[in-house]
Amino acid sequence: MSNFSEIINQEKPVLVDFFAEWCGPCKMMSPILKEVKDELGEKVSIIKIDVDKNQALASKYQVRGVPTFVLYKAGKQVWRQSGMVQKGEILSIINSFS
Template sequence: MGTFTKAVTDTSFDAEVLNSSTPVLVDFWAEWCGPCRALAPKLEEVAQELGAKVKIVKVNVDENPSVPGKYGIRGIPAMLLFKGGSEVGQLVGNHPKDAILEFLNKNV
């Protein structure tokens, strides 16, 4: 992962996302997914810019099938925003950095 984003697994998802006091944007991705790789540097920049306001984590769907299945992830990249343990929004696809920031500012 990057300096400002963190990998989360099926095992650590509840502690890192659902029990977080900070809103969490979860990026569901895979190594073989070109759009996912293109999205990664933008998420890193967003995480750096927003700092403690939002935590950005990444779930590799190939290595962690349980969480994506639980949330009905069928296509990647997919980003779900969690606040207080509940899903409050989602973005699917490789979006421009400005669109991600707008989505987060509107929902956080």
């Protein structure tokens, strides 16, 4: 993975999905995130971070549970939520920062 801070410092919103392979709700969020990406296209970057493979990163960003979603805009955290999130909510949040 390229440098995380470079990725989140993009001008466009970057949605980070902190997930784990063993997490049921994380698996349920995958198709929702794909729909969000399909709908928004280049307006957003969506990256998935496996907390088991990236424990230092998860710890640095204080991810305590999965899934945890964090939206960055120009390197600043503008929104964060743990647990399942509805597609409409994700779309409206990303659009409010686009």
